[in-house]
Amino acid sequence: MNETKTADFIIIGGGVVGCSVAYYLANNGAKKVVLLERGEICSGGTAKSCAIVRTHYSIEANLLHAVESLKIFTNFDDYVGGDVGWQRTGYLILGPEEHQEPMEAVFRKQNAYGIDTAVLNAAEARKFHPLIQVEDVDVIGYDSMAGYADPHLTTTAYARRAKDFGVDIKTDAPVTGIHLNGETKTVQTTNGAYESPVVILAAGPWANQLGRMLGVSFPYEVSRHKVITLKIDQPYQPDWPIVKDLTTPDKIYFRPETGGVVLVGTGDHGDPIEDPDTLRDHVDMDHVTRIDGLISNRMPAFEEARFIAGWTGPYDITPDWNPLVGPVPGYEGLFVATGFSGHGFKLAPTIGEGLAQTVLGQEPRVPIDIYDMARFDSGQELHGAYGIGSIS
Numbered sequence: 001m002n003e004t005k006t007a008d009f010i011i012i013g014g015g016v017v018g019c020s021v022a023y024y025l026a027n028n029g030a031k032k033v034v035l036l037e038r039g040e041i042c043s044g045g046t047a048k049s050c051a052i053v054r055t056h057y058s059i060e061a062n063l064l065h066a067v068e069s070l071k072i073f074t075n076f077d078d079y080v081g082g083d084v085g086w087q088r089t090g091y092l093i094l095g096p097e098e099h100q101e102p103m104e105a106v107f108r109k110q111n112a113y114g115i116d117t118a119v120l121n122a123a124e125a126r127k128f129h130p131l132i133q134v135e136d137v138d139v140i141g142y143d144s145m146a147g148y149a150d151p152h153l154t155t156t157a158y159a160r161r162a163k164d165f166g167v168d169i170k171t172d173a174p175v176t177g178i179h180l181n182g183e184t185k186t187v188q189t190t191n192g193a194y195e196s197p198v199v200i201l202a203a204g205p206w207a208n209q210l211g212r213m214l215g216v217s218f219p220y221e222v223s224r225h226k227v228i229t230l231k232i233d234q235p236y237q238p239d240w241p242i243v244k245d246l247t248t249p250d251k252i253y254f255r256p257e258t259g260g261v262v263l264v265g266t267g268d269h270g271d272p273i274e275d276p277d278t279l280r281d282h283v284d285m286d287h288v289t290r291i292d293g294l295i296s297n298r299m300p301a302f303e304e305a306r307f308i309a310g311w312t313g314p315y316d317i318t319p320d321w322n323p324l325v326g327p328v329p330g331y332e333g334l335f336v337a338t339g340f341s342g343h344g345f346k347l348a349p350t351i352g353e354g355l356a357q358t359v360l361g362q363e364p365r366v367p368i369d370i371y372d373m374a375r376f377d378s379g380q381e382l383h384g385a386y387g388i389g390s391i392s
């Protein structure tokens, strides 16, 4: 029989958030940190992510995290060490008339944080993105500093640097039980048990499976999110702007992908599912046809586009579409980071850092208290200017 091992900190989940927390814990002085991942590093929701990093947020806390995380993405080798495959593209945001005011308000806030933005007319937008048709759009915004990273490179870079600082990363180590014995928590895996006074649940859409082991329920629901990739015969440049189209019912977004392919996702709620383990990669052709229609309207050159591939990933959506991060009330030494609601990749660097500092009793460099789960009971939900959705 395996003997129980001890640790000072246990993180459950090896997605971008868990690996970021692990790195910042170790980098901020924590010893004996163990990360338990049931599969491989980056095998959950992060593996399906479009990994777009933009700072256009109307909620100040999100904006601040996005700005500070953007600095890390763009200079990852200096801040952390390693390569995240950063590609700067800029970000075009297209909206109906009622978005003009909120968009300009966000731009003013972004400018105060040093982000370069502009309101464009159709001709100016086409200078950045020559295939785009925006005659039916009332307001076009642009942010020159956004881009995308590679989710695998980012997550494994955090994991590798965490290892360099002494974090013990266990893959193929599914957690099957968590028990409280006074201050000590025993975390059971299929390969043995670990004891620690501190446990951090960073299992994204699976957080409630772990919560159930302790009788805790986190307020989020899981939904399916489909991404498809399309290709046309003419070149599609890797640095053409990401486009977020708030005029479409699905709030589609698209960005360049390697090989001249365009990757298209949606910003709607998606179909809810009970259990993230029932999620299958399959994307139905009705979805492809519908998205193809929306893309062809926005880029007429895509009328003859070829469907290349599609996949489905889980969103963990909280009631206000914002993350749930911090101590779990009533459970000394238990922390959670979940409910990223489809926009957790871009926030993972500073949320990981802030949670690590909170766990260590340090003042977070970028505050995370606004993401405390108590907000759902105290009427302090975080609602953004664009209404419910991943652009809050």
Ligand SMILES: Cc1cc2nc3c(=O)[nH]c(=O)nc-3n(C[C@H](O)[C@H](O)[C@H](O)COP(=O)(O)OP(=O)(O)OC[C@H]3O[C@@H](n4cnc5c(N)ncnc54)[C@H](O)[C@@H]3O)c2cc1C
Pocket: 012, 013, 014, 015, 016, 017, 018, 036, 037, 038, 039, 040, 041, 042, 043, 044, 045, 046, 047, 048, 049, 050, 051, 052, 053, 173, 174, 175, 176, 202, 203, 204, 205, 206, 209, 210, 225, 226, 227, 265, 312, 313, 314, 315, 337, 338, 340, 341, 342, 343, 344, 345, 346, 347
């Ligand atoms: C299709 C799609 C597109 C997206 N696009 C963007 C985007 O463009 N920009 C952006 O900012 N965000 C985006 N997101 C959201 C972002 O990717 C996620 O918020 C983020 O990756 C979540 O990371 P995580 O570490 O919390 O969760 P995950 O990556 O899901 O990690 C959780 C880990 O926990 C592990 N785990 C689960 N149960 C157990 C257990 N019992 N024992 C041990 N380990 C366990 C899982 O295997 C998994 O590896 C997108 C998400 C999806 C699905």
